[in-house]
Amino acid sequence: MGGAGREVGLEPNVMRERIIEKATRLFASLGYDGTPIQMIADAAGLDQDAVTDLVGDKREIYLTVMRETYLHTRAMYDSAFAAFTPDRAGVLLVVDRYLDFYIDHPEVPELWIHRWLSDAADITEVEALYLKPLRDRVKDVFRPIVRPGVDLDVTLEIIVWCVRGFVVGGMLTPSGELRGPRNTVYLQRFRAYLHQLVTRLLGLDG
Structure with missing residues (x-):
């Protein structure tokens, strides 16, 4: 598990958009290979399980x-x-x-x-x-x-x-x-x- 957890009060679609936004910036800066999924979760302020539930694994996030x-x-x-x-x-x-x-x-x-x-x-x-x-x-x-x-x-x-x-x-x-x-x-x-x-x-x- 990551450290942040789900933020209270945020709708799933808002959290999903945040994940995609942060992942986009990380993939653009570091590349897919240089961006672990935990880094995406940390940047989005969520735990890794929440990221996976909302968007999928790293490959699915990248394709999104x-x-x-x-x-x-x-x-x-x-x-x-x-x-x-x-x-x-x-x-x-x-x-x-x-x-x-x-x-x-x-x-x-x-x-x-x-x-x-x-x-x-x-x-x-x-x-x-x-x-x-x-x-x-x-x-x-x-x-x-x-x-x-x-x-x-x-x-x-x-x-x-x-x-x-x-x-x-x-x-x-x-x-x-x-x-x-x-x-x-x-x-x-x-x-x-x-x-x-x-x-x-x-x-x-x-």
């Missing part, structure tokens, strides 16, 4: 976190595609919404970067369940307007690598310091370059 991440990301795309126009401006709108979403929710790219590093390697279904549907949707929307011959699969991966890398790692300044998206100057520079990159890679520059 990744599904919640997927749902939030899908909602962002829903909003972006509702405003999409089949031209360069429409593509850049989607790219901007993607960048802004990651800036507002840095735990999302952090979770995926951990998977790049073979975190939770025994949980193999995550990409197929929660990444592929989103990527396929973007391809379906972009494909009719990109230049013929563009390898859309590779191009989208390059965009993802760039955005995740900037949001999580930042850019190196001439003096050797890292500046990320909270720095307005470097965010503007990155966004302008991202627009150029997307335009050229997708053949949207005329």
Whole structure:
């Protein structure tokens, strides 16, 4: 048993949301492999049995976190595609919404970067369940307007690598310091370059 127990007066759904929130932050910071379930319980102020009863074991918690991440990301795309126009401006709108979403929710790219590093390697279904549907949707929307011959699969991966890398790692300044998206100057520079990159890679520059 952990030490905290159930907090009196909290509804189960409130406790469940707290567990998922704390687990998300821990998995994003430490990775799945580096986060014992007791740490999640301690962060949520509950005992381990309560966590297991409400969400499940660590694997189930992780899959819940990744599904919640997927749902939030899908909602962002829903909003972006509702405003999409089949031209360069429409593509850049989607790219901007993607960048802004990651800036507002840095735990999302952090979770995926951990998977790049073979975190939770025994949980193999995550990409197929929660990444592929989103990527396929973007391809379906972009494909009719990109230049013929563009390898859309590779191009989208390059965009993802760039955005995740900037949001999580930042850019190196001439003096050797890292500046990320909270720095307005470097965010503007990155966004302008991202627009150029997307335009050229997708053949949207005329």
